[in-house]
Amino acid sequence: MTVQKGWLSAYFRGVAVKRLAAVDASRASNQHEVTGSEPLLRILGDSDRTFPRGGCDSRFPASYIWLGGEGEALTEDGELSWYNARRRVTTRRAEWRLYYQANAVTGLMQPGDSLFIAVRPEGQLLFIVTPEGTTAESQLLWLFGLGGQPRLEFEPKTFGPADDTELDFASRFILDEIGIDAEEPDAERFDELLEPFGLVFPRTAVFSELARTSVTGVSAIEEPDRTLMAWMEREELLFRRLERRIVGHRIATGFRSGDGEDVDGFLSFSLSVQNRRKSRVGHALEHHLAAVLQAHDLRFARGAETENRNKPDFLFPSVAAYRDPAFPIEGLTVLGAKSTLKDRWRQVLSEASRIPDKHLLTLEPGISVNQTAEMSAKRLKLVIPRPIHATYRTDQRESLMDLADFITVARDRQLLGEGDNRRGPQSS
Numbered sequence: 001m002t003v004q005k006g007w008l009s010a011y012f013r014g015v016a017v018k019r020l021a022a023v024d025a026s027r028a029s030n031q032h033e034v035t036g037s038e039p040l041l042r043i044l045g046d047s048d049r050t051f052p053r054g055g056c057d058s059r060f061p062a063s064y065i066w067l068g069g070e071g072e073a074l075t076e077d078g079e080l081s082w083y084n085a086r087r088r089v090t091t092r093r094a095e096w097r098l099y100y101q102a103n104a105v106t107g108l109m110q111p112g113d114s115l116f117i118a119v120r121p122e123g124q125l126l127f128i129v130t131p132e133g134t135t136a137e138s139q140l141l142w143l144f145g146l147g148g149q150p151r152l153e154f155e156p157k158t159f160g161p162a163d164d165t166e167l168d169f170a171s172r173f174i175l176d177e178i179g180i181d182a183e184e185p186d187a188e189r190f191d192e193l194l195e196p197f198g199l200v201f202p203r204t205a206v207f208s209e210l211a212r213t214s215v216t217g218v219s220a221i222e223e224p225d226r227t228l229m230a231w232m233e234r235e236e237l238l239f240r241r242l243e244r245r246i247v248g249h250r251i252a253t254g255f256r257s258g259d260g261e262d263v264d265g266f267l268s269f270s271l272s273v274q275n276r277r278k279s280r281v282g283h284a285l286e287h288h289l290a291a292v293l294q295a296h297d298l299r300f301a302r303g304a305e306t307e308n309r310n311k312p313d314f315l316f317p318s319v320a321a322y323r324d325p326a327f328p329i330e331g332l333t334v335l336g337a338k339s340t341l342k343d344r345w346r347q348v349l350s351e352a353s354r355i356p357d358k359h360l361l362t363l364e365p366g367i368s369v370n371q372t373a374e375m376s377a378k379r380l381k382l383v384i385p386r387p388i389h390a391t392y393r394t395d396q397r398e399s400l401m402d403l404a405d406f407i408t409v410a411r412d413r414q415l416l417g418e419g420d421n422r423r424g425p426q427s428s
Contacts, residue, residue: 006167008143009159011180014043015118015144016156019132025109032106034098034115036153040082041096043119043156048083062125064105065178067136069368071342075179076103080125100127114150116140128178135341138366139174142391169233170365170391184237190214194242199249201242204280208287211235220295225386225403231288232363239280247273281339285363286313289337296407299414312351313337316410317417322354329354331417333410335383336360341367349378359383359406365391372396 016039024034049059059079066074081099098117100106109115109129114137118126130136140146145165146155157163165171172182193214201207211234218227255266286302293300293314303311304319315322316333334355336348341364348360360375361383372392375382376399384392386402401409 006182006184008165008167008171009161011120011175011182012144012159013119013121014156014158015116015146016040016043016154017114017116017141017144017146017150018154019150019152020109020111020113020115020129021152022111024115025111025113032100032102034100037098038094038096039154039156040098040117043117043158044082044098046084048087050081050083052079060123060125062100062127063179064100064103065126065128066105066108067128067130067134067140067177069131069134069136071340073177074105074108076105078103080127105129114140116144117154118144126178133368133370135364135366135368135371136177138368138393139177139391142366143171143174168387169229169236169363170388172236173363173365181240184240187237187241190238190241194238194245197242199246201246201276204283205287207239207280208235208284208291211238211284212288212291214238220292224292224296224407228288228292228403229385229387231291232284235284235288236281239284243273243277282337285339285361286337289314289361292403293407293410296411298407298410300410306352306354308350310351312348315352317414321417322352328416329356331413333413334358335406335410338362338364340364341371345371345375345380346378348380357381359401359409361385361403361406363388367392367396369393369396372399 018034018036021035044060051058059081062078062080064076064078066072078101080101081097083097085095085097086093105127106129110131112132114130114132116126116128116130118128120126128140130140141150144157145163146157159165167175167182175182193210202210208231212231215227215230215234218230220227250269255262255269257265290300290302299317301315301319301322302313304315304322305311306315306319306322312334314335314337316335317331321327322332332352332355334348334352336345336351336358338344338348338360339362341360341362345360345362348358352358356379358380360380363385365388367382372382381401382399383401383403383406386404389397389400389402392400
């Protein structure tokens with residue numbers, strides 16, 4: 001089957017999910033069997049895979065992945081066995097079993113957790129475990145198009161021309177969480193834009209401006225949500241393309257020292273790559289969000305200091321207004337900007353104590369019901385760009401704002417402050 005880059009089928013042949021029963025997660029037995037496995041025939045096939053890797057019937061190579069409730073993640077490589085326990089008993093119905101290895105990931109499994117078995121095009125399996133009700137569970141169910149909550153028997157699904165999904169920002173976000181770098185189709189068409197940088201990353205503000213100027217057909221005034229996402233997607237594409245060039249060149253030159261292989265140098269370089277990815281996307285979001293807000297003539301301060309040396313991402317209309325005890329609280333607004341939340345959303349709660357109701361914009365898809373409920377109880381209003389709303393449950397969407405909604409709120413409060421004739425200078 002021919003697959004296209006930019007579609008889910010380019011990364012998975014199929015997937016199945018189930019809720020773990022007590023026997024599935026039992027550590028009292030050496031069997032390590034996942035029950036209710038017969039539906040896996042649809043994605044794993046009917047060939048026994050029970051021998052050590054190497055033969056035609058070798059075990060499935062596997063990546064065991066644990067995704068916890070607050071962004072905890074753990075990965076181990078291993079194998080999975082798959083076979084019909086009654087193959088030699090032709091008079092009885094087949095009984096297919098999936099056996100997993102004991103390791104750090106399976107040692108964390110608990111009854112009630114969700115187990116996703118995902119089949120990669122080359123035959124590798126992803127054995128992904130996440131606790132019930134977590135953001136990771138919500139994200140994976142949405143990514144794979146699996147409806148409802150997992151049951152005790154596997155629910156399988158295959159991907160192909162009749163059932164495929166084109167990847168967007170949210171999809172690539174979730175794929176990155178499970179260690180898959182989704183390559184954008186035709187990314188080489190932007191090489192000319194990157195040529196001036198050679199093998200050096202430019203400053204984040206420069207890179208963000210390049211992304212914005214290279215996108216056409218959007219309007220920050222008319223479609224702030226779609227425009228913000230288009231800018232973020234373009235910068236992500238440009239960054240990954242330049243990163244491949246820089247990392248590829250560094251690998252080609254090798255990691256060697258006077259005594260042989262420079263292991264420390266390799267580890268340091270690998271860590272720097274990961275840290276750059278994490279910090280850059282946060283800076284990009286702030287740059288693009290500021291450009292949208294400026295297009296709407298909103299006045300704000302970026303990174304201004306409030307109480308206890310806190311520095312909210314965006315403070316409206318100005319730090320002078322915030323520090324003026326006579327300025328009406330109703331005219332003040334604070335907005336945090338976090339590309340991903342994890343447990344960092346609580347930081348926003350203390351960043352501007354004069355303002356009781358906080359706002360937080362994030363690009364993270366499918367945040368769990370429990371977490372959004374806790375945010376609401378803390379008087380924190382989530383601002384999610386409209387294209388990402390589809391990753392949330394219907395009952396959650398009622399309480400979400402999009403960027404256009406927030407701009408309306410901030411503009412109304414700005415007019416209130418101006419009506420009070422207490423204006424402070426804009427800073428950026």
